[in-house]
Amino acid sequence: xxxxxxxxxxxxxxxxxxxxxxxxxxxxxxxxxxxxxxxxxxxxxxxxxxxxxxxxxxxxxxxxxxxxxxxxxxxxxxxxxxxxxxxxxxxxxxxxxxxxxxxxxxxxxxxxxxxxxxxxxxxxxxxxxxxxxxxxxxxxxxxxxxxxxxxxxxxxxxxxxxxxxxxxxxxxxxxxxxxxxxxxxxxxxxxxxxxxxxxxxxxxxxxxxxxxxxxxxxxxxxxxxxxxxxxxxxxxxxxxxxxxxxxxxxxxxxxxxxxxxxxxxxxxxxxxxxxxxxxxxxxxxxxxxxxxxxxxxxxxxxxxxxxxxxxxxxxxxxxxxxxxxxxxxxxxxxxxxxxxxxxxxxxxxxxxxxxxxxxxxxxxxxxxxxxxxxxxxxxxxxxxxxxxxxxxxxxxxxxxxxxxxxxxxxxxxx
Numbered sequence: 001x002x003x004x005x006x007x008x009x010x011x012x013x014x015x016x017x018x019x020x021x022x023x024x025x026x027x028x029x030x031x032x033x034x035x036x037x038x039x040x041x042x043x044x045x046x047x048x049x050x051x052x053x054x055x056x057x058x059x060x061x062x063x064x065x066x067x068x069x070x071x072x073x074x075x076x077x078x079x080x081x082x083x084x085x086x087x088x089x090x091x092x093x094x095x096x097x098x099x100x101x102x103x104x105x106x107x108x109x110x111x112x113x114x115x116x117x118x119x120x121x122x123x124x125x126x127x128x129x130x131x132x133x134x135x136x137x138x139x140x141x142x143x144x145x146x147x148x149x150x151x152x153x154x155x156x157x158x159x160x161x162x163x164x165x166x167x168x169x170x171x172x173x174x175x176x177x178x179x180x181x182x183x184x185x186x187x188x189x190x191x192x193x194x195x196x197x198x199x200x201x202x203x204x205x206x207x208x209x210x211x212x213x214x215x216x217x218x219x220x221x222x223x224x225x226x227x228x229x230x231x232x233x234x235x236x237x238x239x240x241x242x243x244x245x246x247x248x249x250x251x252x253x254x255x256x257x258x259x260x261x262x263x264x265x266x267x268x269x270x271x272x273x274x275x276x277x278x279x280x281x282x283x284x285x286x287x288x289x290x291x292x293x294x295x296x297x298x299x300x301x302x303x304x305x306x307x308x309x310x311x312x313x314x315x316x317x318x319x320x321x322x323x324x325x326x327x328x329x330x331x332x333x334x335x336x337x338x339x340x341x342x343x344x345x346x347x348x349x350x351x352x353x354x355x356x357x358x359x360x361x362x363x364x365x366x367x368x369x370x371x372x373x374x375x376x377x378x379x380x381x382x383x384x385x386x387x388x389x390x391x392x393x394x395x396x397x398x399x400x401x402x403x404x405x406x407x408x409x410x411x412x413x414x
Contacts, residue, residue: 011036011368011379011380012032012036012372012377013372014026014032014372014377015027018046018047019034019042019045019046019047020045020046020047021045021046021047021048021393021395022034022035022045022046022392022393022395022396022397022400023046024046024377030375031375032372032375032376032377033375033376033377033392033400033403033404033407034046034377034392034393035376035377035378035390035391035392035404036377036378036379036391037262037391037392037393038266039235039261039379039391040203040235040240040261040262040347040391041261041262041265041266042262042265042266042393043238043239043240043261043262043265043304043308043313043393043394044265044303044304044307044308044313044393044394044395045265045393045394045395046266046393048265048303048304048307048395050303050306050307051265051266051300051303051304051307053303054299054300054302054303055267055296055299055300055303057299058074058295058296058298058299058300059296061295062295063294063295063296064291064294064295065295066290066291067095067292067293068288072295072298074295074296074298074299074302075095075293075295075298077298077302078298078301078302078305079093081302081305082271082273082305085244085305086257086273087245087247087248087253087254087257087273088253089253089275090254090256090257090273090274090275091273091275091276092273092274092275092276092278092279092280093271093272093273094271094272094279094287094292095269095270095271095292095293095298096269096270096271096272096289096292096293097268097269097270097289097291097292097294098128098260098268098270099127099128099133099232099234099258099260099261099270100127100128100129100130100133101128101130101270101289101292102234102258102259102260102270102271102272103127103128103130103132103133103136103197103232103234103258104128104130104132104133105272105287106195106197106230106256106258106272107119107132107133107136107151107194107195107197108282108286109256109272109274109278109279109281109282109286109287110194110195110228110230110256111194112281112282112283112286113194113228113278113281113282114194114195114226114227114228116191116192116193116194117152117153117192117194118153118154118155118188118192118193118194119136119153119154119155119193119194119195119196119197120154120155120156120157120180120183120184120188120193120195120196120197120227121135121136121137121138121154121155121156121157121196121197121198122138122156122157122158122159122176122196122197122198122199123138123156123157123158123159123161123205124138124139124159124161124202124205124206124208124383125137125138125139125159125197125198125199125202125205125232126139126143126199126202126203126204126205127197127199127232127234129143131147131150131151132150132151134147134150134151135150135151135152135154136154136197137204138156138205139202139203139204139205139206139381139383140204140205140382140383140385143204155183155187155188155193157176157179157180157183158175158176158179158180159176159198159202159205159208159210159214160172160173160175160176160210160211160214161202161206161208162208162211163208163339163340163342163351166357169211169213170211170213172211173211173213173214173217176214177214177217177221180217180218180221181221184221184225190224190225190226190227191225193225193227194227194228195227195228195229195230195255195256196218196221196222196227196228196229196230197230197232198210198215198218198229198230198231198232199231199232199233199234199235199236199246200215200231200233200236200241200245200246200247200249200250201235201236201241201246201343201344201347203234203235203236203381204381204382205381205382205383206349206351206381206382206383206387207342207343207347207348207349207381207387207389208342209241209249209342209343209344210250212249212250212251212252215231215247215250215252216250216251216252218252219251219252219253222255228255228256228278229252229253229254229255229256230254230255230256230257230258231245231246231247231252231254231256231257231258232258233245233246233247233257233258233259234258234259234260234261234270235261235347236344236347237257237259237260237261237262237263238259238261238262238263238304238308238394239262239308239313239314239317239345239394240262240317240345240346240347240391240394241317241321241344241345241346241347242314242315242317242318242319242321242322242344242345242346243314243318243345244314245257246344249344255274255275255278256272256273256274256278257272257273257274258270258271258272259271259272259273262304262394263301263304264297264298264300264301264304265300265301265303265304265307266300267294267296267297267300267301268291268294268297269293269294269297269298269300269301308394311395313394313395314394316394316395316396317345317346317394318345320346320396320397320398320401321343321344321345321346321347321348323398323401323402324346324348324390324392324401324404324405325341325343325348327401327402327405327408328341328348328350328390328405328408329341330405330409331350331405331408331409331412332350334409334413335412335413336355337352337353337360337363337412338350338351338352338353338412339351339352339353339357340353343389343390346390346391346392346394346396347389347390347391348389348390349381349387349388349389349390350367350387350388351364351382351386351387352364352367352386352387352388353386359382359383359384359385359386360386361380361384361385361386363386364380364385364386364387364388365380365385366414367388367408367411367412367414368380368388368411370410370411370412370414371388371407371408371411373411374407374410374411375407376404376407376408376411378390378408379391390404390408392404
């Protein structure tokens with residue numbers, strides 16, 4: 001009798017029978033507030049009627065049109081629609097299935113385009129579990145332990161984690177940029193460095209937003225040294241942070257942008273975007289794949305874009321993200337076990353620490369479990385597992401935010 005791999009561990013005890021909007025339901029009909037959104041994937045909520053209709057119509061028309069064999073209209077229409085929301089100049093797209101694949105494709109493109117080998121990643125980043133992506137990932141040793149040797153040519157620089165260092169954002173940013181300059185002087189010469197790869201908000205690393213000065217400092221150094229700035233927006237993109245793209249909280253512009261998760265409301269689809277002149281510098285045959293740009297996933301992504309626009313979900317994420325952050329701070333003020341609350345938009349987290357400031361994963365696990373018992377589904381993250389994150393769908397309402405905050409306060413108190 002076959003079974004799932006024992007390495008797959010559920011974050012919650014729920015056997016989901018169906019989903020609707022912000023809610024999941026089990027076989028007994030119990031309702032759960034889903035503030036995981038499938039790790040930030042169901043941006044328009046579970047089974048949004050417009051996404052369902054678009055997928056159903058496409059399933060009945062064309063399911064798989066392999067896009068290096070034939071072309072199909074959903075892919076062409078999605079490419080055109082993404083052009084309206086991508087940063088200026090990023091006018092060429094390559095579609096894949098997952099965030100890890102898109103990261104791998106961006107690494108390959110950066111190396112081809114620059115003729116350089118090395119990639120600089122940043123401490124606490126998560127970029128995937130495949131061998132190249134895992135080499136860039138330092139959000140926790142579990143993502144790469146026992147897998148070496150991983151892809152060579154990767155150097156890791158500090159990310160400005162102000163709370164961890166006990167500094168303000170300005171001091172953390174100055175430190176991180178100084179250490180990056182030191183790394184370029186000691187470990188990866190600029191002439192050997194193809195790209196900086198960075199998340200605008202650390203995801204698995206603990207929901208830590210990059211201060212604007214940090215991303216802008218990366219942009220300045222990239223321009224000075226001819227290095228590409230690759231921004232991993234797998235989790236931060238598509239309105240999650242209260243801007244359409246997470247990097248738009250700063251003046252830094254990417255050379256390559258990676259997107260996935262919320263792109264197609266639950267269908268597997270990812271992409272990298274770059275200027276055509278840059279994309280052309282990839283080597284022939286270096287881009288392709290059997291399932292990338294699947295017709296049904298593209299139809300769902302088109303509907304997702306329309307829903308985000310028509311329902312003004314980016315503004316909703318900004319407005320209700322602020323409401324969520326305020327409520328989390330009120331809970332933290334009543335419970336010293338929560339040492340920090342942070343995030344952007346509907347990407348918020350509470351970090352649990354001991355009285356002497358050390359990570360407290362046990363307290364985070366208790367609150368996480370207690371929340372699920374009360375009907376609120378959350379996830380943990382951070383290198384020590386001591387951060388509880390909230391990632392509701394972008395369609396969440398003020399009443400649902402308030403309900404979640406009441407459940408969270410009760411969970412922390414137990």
